[in-house]
Amino acid sequence: MGLNLAQKIIKEHLVSGEMVAGSEISIKIDQTLTQDSTGTMAYLQFEAIGIPRVKTKKSVAYIDHNTLQAGFENADDHKYIQTVTSKHGIYFSKPGNGICHQVQLERFGVPGMTLLGSDSHTPTGGGIGMLAIGAGGLDVAVAMGGGPYYLSMPKVCKVELKGKLNPWSTAKDIILEVLRVLTVKGGVGKVIEYAGEGIKSLTVPERATITNMGAELGATTSIFPSDEVTLEFLKAQGREQDWIELLPDADAEYDEHIVIDLATIEPMAAKPHSPDNVEKISTIGKIKVDQVAIGSCTNSSYMDMMKVAAILKGKTVNPNVSLVIAPGSKQVLTMLAQNGALADMVAAGARILESACGPCIGMGQAPCTDAVSLRTFNRNFEGRSGTTSAKVYLVSPEVAAASALTGVLTDPRELGEAPKIEMPKEFLVNDNLVIAPAPEGSDVEVVRGPNIKPFPLNKALTEKVTGKALIKVEDNITTDHIMPSNAKLLPFRSNVPYLAEFCLTPCDPEFPARAKANGGGFIIGGSNYGQGSSREHAALAPLQLGVKGVIAKSFARIHMANLINSGIIPMTFENEADYDAIDMNDELAIENAIEQVKKADTIVVKNLTKNTQFNVKVTLSDRQVQMILAGGLLNYTREQAEK
Ligand code: F3S
Incomplete structure (x- = not known):
């Protein structure tokens, strides 16, 4: 049986598991990227692993999200990232160099390689034929340390593009059509693989617009082949040597198959407040527009x-x-400045923003109350623009520009002939805002502003685990209870010791002080403990306070995984009635802990205060057992790297 593109790259990078849809596999990662909002934590985690140099082929740290410097915090984060990356072999893309995904495509993406990024739109790299996946900062830290990335083997959905787009219809309209058909849940557990004769007429930046918004489908990633079009793009970037041809086998099989005739695609918009709420511009009608924002990692190419x-x-x-208007990169902005296009924009009355995420991440340009805002971005959730009452429509750059002139939502076909823009034969290449890391062995001082604190690191599991029941909580405790996240605490995401002072305080304000006074201990939880978000800090804050295990009636899945990543043992009562028999401050003990955890079945917990004992279950995979024994994923990664 022939292989499709996704299977080819996965096969080439497979470390463990079987390539059967739904089963756990792990793959080797060639490249990583981070942006500043998630990067600080990823690098703190990488430092905690303790590996001197990254083991990837190329890792790049971008500063593109929090580029406003209204206080010292963002600037401190940038300084930390610049110095820590220099020390450990990571390239640093300075603020002003552009949005991570745009720059990665232009300067670093390599067909056939794997890319793991701590940003959900990392799949943009699929436009150049990479298997590019968005993940958490911890996953990226582990990948930089040489550890594989674990995921469920995805199904592969072939989207066959037939025919050719009509003038004024765009790549943005193609992905909006795919969203209309598949919806925001339609890509979960899948790779969306584009094929068909229609792809030949799409340039790499156009393909990247499509793979970028695969994230809105919920897909693991999206991918285009690496063909002549890819070669032309890489040549124009002076990177011809990075090209390989990568096509699916002629007899490749797919789990699903959708056909889209490009000739039927019309200019479209995703209406408020979901990217799959898609309708043709011609049927939405001429609604009045207050703001137009052009840019973002979706639509900011040259x-x-x-x-x-x-x-x-x-x-x-x-x-x-x-x-x-925010051009996506310094390369784009410079070329526009040199050829006069920037002057045309400014002369028409556009306000030019820095090459960064800007309004997409709510860094300025919140629309006025009740505004209609047309954006070329990828998300239009309520409130994301910074104005809760604003109505955001996601559109192509052509619809955006046409509507900016008329003041109403405008079908660009009304403007007459579409502009004909040729793909440049040569892009302007000047990587002077990309700082190469210091040579291995150099003495680099990592600069840590007051907000950058070391990451908590657990210790290997000991033979005997003892401690008090530090707190006993009810059913349905959320990650918001465990680690509150509000506007006041958000700036401290790189300061776990400070955040830990608020751990579980909505349940018991004395908990952090009690945990510290006792040198850690156990949390006793009810059903569905840790429901809510995937927030890593809900495991890191208890770790900082010395929590060794959580015994609950049941766990929310992601929180349980985060506890294991932190080396905290998640245990469930074999008999729920034992929950009632524990009181706060009871002294608990697990003897022969290493042996018991290795069996990954039943553990006996002694209640020394009451002179009783009870059974708990630990449900762990082999890998998770190793993680608990090592004291968490970071220690485990270090051990593996040393082997
Ligand atoms: Fe930035 Fe928005 Fe993309 S925040 S990475 S431009 S989704």
């Missing part, structure tokens, strides 16, 4: 910007519209 400039040239933005 080609996108040139089309916008051509539409705006010689015209004036409607007096009632605020138009902001």
Whole structure:
């Protein structure tokens, strides 16, 4: 049986597991990327692993999210990331160099390689034929340390593109159509693989617009083949040597198959407040527009910007519209400046923003109350723009620019002939905002501002685990109870010792002090302990306070995985009535802990205060057993790297 693209790359990188949809596999990671919002934690975790240099082929740290420097915090984070990356062999893309996914595509992406990024739109790299997956910071830290990335073997859905787009219909409209068909849940557990003669007419940046919004389908990732079009792009970036041809086998099999005729695609919009709430512009009608924002990792390429400039040239933005444009990278911005397109945008009345995420991440440009905002971005959830009452429509750059001129949602076909923009034969290459790491062995001082604190690291499991029942909580405790996240605490995400002072305080304000006074101990939980988000800090804060195990009636799945990552033993009562028999401050003990955990079945817990004992269950995979024995995923990764 022939292989499709996703299977080919996975096979090439497979470390463990069988390539059967739904079963756990692990793959080797070639490249990683981080952005500043998740990067600080990823590098603290990498430091905690204790490996001197990254083991990936290339790792890049971008500063593109929190580029506003209204206080010292963001600037401190940037300084920390710049110095820690230099020390450990990671490239550093300075603020102003551009949005991570755009720059990765231009300067670093390599067909056939795997890319793991601590940003959900990492699948953008699929536009150049990479298997590019978004993950948590901890996963990225482990990958940088040489550890494999674990995932469920995805199903592969073939999206066959037939025919050719009509003028004014765009790559954005293709992915909006796919979202309309598959919905925001349609990609879960799948790789979306594009094929068919229609892909030949799509440039790499257009393909990247499509793979970028595969994240909105919930897909593991999306991918295009690496073909002549890819070669042309890489040549124009001066990276011809990075190209390989990568096509699915002629007899490749797929789990699903969808056909889209490009000739039927019209300009579209995703209406408030979901990316799959898609309708043709022609049927939505001419609603009044207050703001137009062009940019983001979805639509900020050179080609996108040139089309916008051509539409705006010689015209004036409607007096009632605020138009902001953020070119995706320094490369794009410089080329626009050199060829005069930037002047056309400015002359028309556009406000040019830094090459960064900007309004997409709520860094400025919140629309006015009740505004209609047209954005070329990928998400339009309520409130994401910074204004809860705003209605955000996701559109192509062409629809955005046309509407900025008219002041109403406009089908660009009304403008007449579409601008013809050729893909440049040569992009302007100047990587002077990418700082190469210091040579191995150099003496680099990692600069830690007051907000950057070392990451808590557990110790290997001991023969005897003892401690008090530090707190006893009810059913349905959420990660918000365990580690509250509010506007006041958010800036401290790199400061676990400070955050730990708030751990479980909604349940018991004295808990952190009690845990510290006793040198740690156990948490006693009810059913569904740790439900809610995937917040890693809900495991890190208890670890900081010395928590060794959580005994609950049941666990929420992701929180349980996070506890294991931190080396905290998650145990469930064999008999739920034993929950009632424990009181706060009871002294508990697990003897022969190593032996008992290795069996990954039943553990006997002694209640020394009451002179009784009870059974708990530990449900762990072989790998999870090793993680608990090592004292968490970071220690485990270090052990593996030393072997
Ligand atoms: Fe940045 Fe928005 Fe993309 S925050 S990485 S431009 S989704």
